[in-house]
Amino acid sequence: MVQIPNVDAGAKPLRIGFILSRDFTMSAFSMFLDTLRLASDVGDRSGRVHCDWEVLSATGHLIRSSAGIEVAPTAPLGDPRRFSHVAVVGGLLRAEAPLDEAAIDFLHRADAAGIPLIGVCTGSFILARAGLLLRRKACVSWYHVDDFRRQFPDIPALADRLFFVNGNRITCSGGAGAADLAAYLVERHLGLPSTEKALQIQQIERARPPSEPQARAPLGKAVSDDRVRRALLIMEQSMSQPLRISDIAGRVGISARRLESLFWEETGTRPNAAYVRLRLDLARWLVLKSKRSLMDIAISTGFPHPSNFSRRFREAFGVSPTALRQSIGRTMSGDAPPPHVAEEDARFA
Known part of the structure; x- marks a missing residue:
């Protein structure tokens, strides 16, 4: 109190x-x-x-x-x-x-x-x-x-x-x-x-406690279980240095196995896969909206190895990060990355 x-x-x-x-x-x-x-x-x-x-x-x-x-x-x-x-x-x-x-x-x-x-x-x-x-x-x-x-x-x-x-x-x-x-x-x-x-x-059904998760749908779908919602928010806050699922489960207050089960029930996917997808979604947004180099984007989203980042990105979105950025550069020349960034991006082709 x-x-x-x-x-x-x-x-x-x-x-x-x-x-x-x-x-x-x-x-x-x-x-x-x-x-x-x-x-x-x-x-x-x-x-x-x-x-x-x-x-x-x-x-x-x-x-x-x-x-x-x-x-x-x-x-x-x-x-x-x-x-x-x-x-x-x-x-x-x-x-x-x-x-x-x-x-x-x-x-x-x-x-x-x-x-x-x-x-x-x-x-x-x-x-x-x-x-x-x-x-x-x-x-x-x-x-x-x-x-x-x-x-x-x-x-x-x-x-x-x-x-x-x-x-x-x-x-x-x-x-x-x-x-x-x-x-x-x-x-x-x-x-x-x-x-x-x-x-x-005020037509508010109940007072939510301090620990209730903030409203957010990181995977583009509603999640009803508070533990899964909190786990997703924790993932979003730890992109550059991904946490172990067991650590996330501990912060939510349940076992890793229980978190796995809840994720599957709520999202149809596993926590690791959801975590990777959140990081890739952020990476795609940064590729499209920023002029940061792809190496910087990869590191900030927890993919320190260019080949792994490029492969995962292509599997998720059907295009490499370099190709996606080049397509934006062609359609919106004013937003194209500066030359030194373009040179760095070549390794992600």
Whole structure:
């Protein structure tokens, strides 16, 4: 359970201060906020009876979402100790700083006061960049996990679950997972009846636990078993240095034999074959969409030997990686790889 720091006498047990980044994700913010609102309400009046929240800003200026809708702050930054949690809602990954210096300073003051910090969507990037995820793990959307690992190689990134509670840090993949995170907090601070009421009104069947896999169909088909879905997400996160199936099974919490059986039931294929196919699908996408050399693509997808990569690629797609790239170069000359890359690619013909 998340520990609540001391707040002013009479304060509600769950009071969230929201920090919205530039180009924040509206869906993650609204699903988090509406779960709080419905859990707090009595008599369908949107009352702040059981919990409270504010949108914080040092300037009071409107904050633009990634959808172009602007949200007005409701309170100044002030003293972070008036909140039980501070949640940073991220959005588009831009070169421009997502928060101003006053907001970053506020987060550090909240941390110094022992206030739990929450990173929603790419809010995990903001916390990491501010030095507030040191010696911790972070839950990141599968869509952004490669970006996170490139920017913060010393922070282990988890993209096989909805959210992750690590002491007084909570990081969430975003999207509908924000409602699950809010429900998690509501249940712990207000009780199960408040959680059930909030979710039922939103037409959400149940609150998913933190460890539930993020929604993803890596093989192009729906997979219903959570263990297989998590295994596929783990595979996607370990392309350049493929893991042993026994290691993946261990991380999922079952034996390798059981994972083999579940894969066959769910996908009609074995885990090893599915893993190879995921790596080849990524390789094909990189051949088509990037100007990276084929050697670089082969290594980054776990095929360090050119002949093996070329053979596997041809078996999967009916064409060699070199021939596929040459065909793209002929039809879209502007996207053709530079000469030094083309020379390297010759060995994959």
